[in-house]
Amino acid sequence: MTPVRLRALEILLEEHAAMGAYDVLARLNCEGLGSKPPLAYRALGFWVDQGFVHRIERLNAFIACAYPQDAHNLVFMICRCCGTVAEAQAQSGKFVQSAAQTGFQIEQTVIEPEGLCPSCQPQVQP
Ligand SMILES: [Zn+2]
Numbered sequence: 001m002t003p004v005r006l007r008a009l010e011i012l013l014e015e016h017a018a019m020g021a022y023d024v025l026a027r028l029n030c031e032g033l034g035s036k037p038p039l040a041y042r043a044l045g046f047w048v049d050q051g052f053v054h055r056i057e058r059l060n061a062f063i064a065c066a067y068p069q070d071a072h073n074l075v076f077m078i079c080r081c082c083g084t085v086a087e088a089q090a091q092s093g094k095f096v097q098s099a100a101q102t103g104f105q106i107e108q109t110v111i112e113p114e115g116l117c118p119s120c121q122p123q124v125q126p
């Protein structure tokens with residue numbers, strides 16, 4: 001385990017937010033671990049392969065997995081206002097059923113619902 005890999009995961013865990021590879025790289029650079037983009041991509045890719053980090057296609061960003069012990073579908077609720085990302089666990093029963101009917105074999109389901117997080121929803125005045 002290289003220090004860069006370890007720090008890349010720790011940085012994502014500390015932030016509790018989705019981060020671009022360049023944000024992670026900036027932090028690694030600050031700590032004197034390196035400044036070359038492939039360094040960050042390799043470190044993040046390693047954790048993605050291990051299932052500890054997810055890549056959010058829509059944001060082109062990475063986030064530490066909230067449920068690393070469980071095999072799960074990927075559901076990222078993305079706040080369109082502040083950009084906060086929360087991971088949720090969801091069942092894919094219906095997908096699997098309809099896929100089975102067509103003979104399609106699903107390997108992974110990724111859902112990225114967009115909306116407003118609790119702090120961005122309009123407050124109801126008392
Ligand atoms: Zn996860």
Ligand SMILES: [Zn+2]
Pocket residue numbers: 079080081082083084116117118119120
């Ligand atoms: Zn928000």
